[in-house]
Amino acid sequence: MNSKNILITGAGSGFGRAMAIRLAKEGNNLILNDLNSEGLKETNNLLNSYNIETLLQVGDISDSKFVQSMISDTFYKFKLLHVLINNAGIGGDPTNIIDLPDAVMERIMNVNFKGPWLVTKYAAKKMKTQRELKPIRGKIINIASIAGKDPTPLIGMYSCSKAAVIALTKVLAKELAPRITVNAVCPGFHVTGIYKNDPNLIKEFLDISNKKILLKRIGTAEDITGLVSFLVSEDSNYMTGQIINIDGGVVFH
Ligand SMILES: NC(=O)c1ccc[n+]([C@@H]2O[C@H](COP(=O)([O-])OP(=O)(O)OC[C@H]3O[C@@H](n4cnc5c(N)ncnc54)[C@H](O)[C@@H]3O)[C@@H](O)[C@H]2O)c1
Numbered sequence: 001m002n003s004k005n006i007l008i009t010g011a012g013s014g015f016g017r018a019m020a021i022r023l024a025k026e027g028n029n030l031i032l033n034d035l036n037s038e039g040l041k042e043t044n045n046l047l048n049s050y051n052i053e054t055l056l057q058v059g060d061i062s063d064s065k066f067v068q069s070m071i072s073d074t075f076y077k078f079k080l081l082h083v084l085i086n087n088a089g090i091g092g093d094p095t096n097i098i099d100l101p102d103a104v105m106e107r108i109m110n111v112n113f114k115g116p117w118l119v120t121k122y123a124a125k126k127m128k129t130q131r132e133l134k135p136i137r138g139k140i141i142n143i144a145s146i147a148g149k150d151p152t153p154l155i156g157m158y159s160c161s162k163a164a165v166i167a168l169t170k171v172l173a174k175e176l177a178p179r180i181t182v183n184a185v186c187p188g189f190h191v192t193g194i195y196k197n198d199p200n201l202i203k204e205f206l207d208i209s210n211k212k213i214l215l216k217r218i219g220t221a222e223d224i225t226g227l228v229s230f231l232v233s234e235d236s237n238y239m240t241g242q243i244i245n246i247d248g249g250v251v252f253h
Contacts, residue, residue: 003052005078006232007031007070009061009119010088012039014192015143017046018221019085019228024050026229031074031081033057033088039193053078061088061115071122080130083232084123086116086165087143090158091194094201097156105157112161116142117168124172127180135179141231142169142184143224144243146251149186162186166243173241181240183231188247190219214249223248 006023010016012034020030024047034040037058044054055077059066074081089112092104120140127138147155148162169184176182189209195202206218224246230236245251 002027002234004028004082004232005031005074005080006083006085007033007074007081007119007123008085008087009033009115011043012036013043014194014221015187015190015224016085016087017043018225019087021046022222022225022229023232024052024054026232027052028232029053029078031055031057031070031078033059033061033070035060035088060111061086061119062110064118067118068122071119071126074123075126080133081123081127081138082133083139083141084119084127085141085143085228086119088115089143089145089161089194091155092158094154094204096154097160100157108157108161109164112158113164113168116165120168120172124176124180128176136181136237137179138181139232139236140169140172140176140180140182141228142182144169144184144186146186146188146245146247149243149245149253150251169243170241177240181237183236183239183241184243185224185227185231186243186245186247186251187224188213188219188245188250190221190223192221209250212250213247217248219246219248 006028008016011020011032029052057070130137142165144165145162147159148166151159172182227246
């Protein structure tokens with residue numbers, strides 16, 4: 001097994017936790033970040049039975065000082081970072097975009113867009129110097145959303161932030177080639193903590209989305225882990241700048 005060091009943001013819940021379990025099962029060491037220390041500890045406990053090393057980093061990915069310290073701790077412990085998965089993100093309550101308070105707009109853009117940019121900024125600079133890793137010195141995987149391709153009313157600012165993540169992925173792919181690959185995953189409708197475990201919100205979104213899903217079921221957090229495992233692996237070395245939907249058949253572009 002070819003063990004890698006992989007940093008996952010937002011690993012205390014949902015997709016982040018599911019990816020941590022899958023990648024730990026595959027023998028990788030993990031740097032796990034989340035704002036929520038309880039969720040992060042819970043994820044780490046779920047990895048107990050795997051023979052891997054973990055480093056927990058509690059903090060906000062939109063805070064530059066925290067991000068710089070997280071990247072510095074990562075390299076201090078592991079020396080190399082093979083893969084960064086920019087996963088942490090927030091939704092926000094369903095609101096028409098013109099009714100959104102300024103502070104909510106800023107928080108959504110800070111977490112969903114500034115965060116991945118900041119973490120990549122400091123991680124990629126180090127990845128570029130990893131000459132011992134050949135032919136690829138590092139991989140970046142951004143968790144975007146189909147909402148970034150087909151903007152969704154009521155989660156309009158979220159859609160804008162994810163469209164920005166898609167653009168960021170393409171810019172980074174071009175700027176960091178040929179030694180660093182950058183791809184994005186666009187999930188569809190998956191039951192995770194992003195719906196705040198609010199049964200009414202979940203029902204509202206699922207009623208709408210179920211009608212649109214060709215494969216006629218709502219996604220789980222685990223549904224994206226196989227694709228992520230492929231993007232982590234050498235099998236995806238000839239891919240960069242790709243924005244991949246994994247949504248049960250909703251968006252076709
Ligand atoms: N669930 C879906 O249907 C869906 C669909 C498309 C895309 N996504 C994206 O998937 C990613 C993961 O979301 P999820 O659905 O697993 O939700 P989730 O709420 O279960 O997990 C998100 C995690 O990110 C953490 N987080 C939030 N803000 C943070 C910050 N500033 N710094 C560090 N950690 C922070 C949260 O504490 C939480 O543990 C997000 O980027 C989300 O936009 C989710």
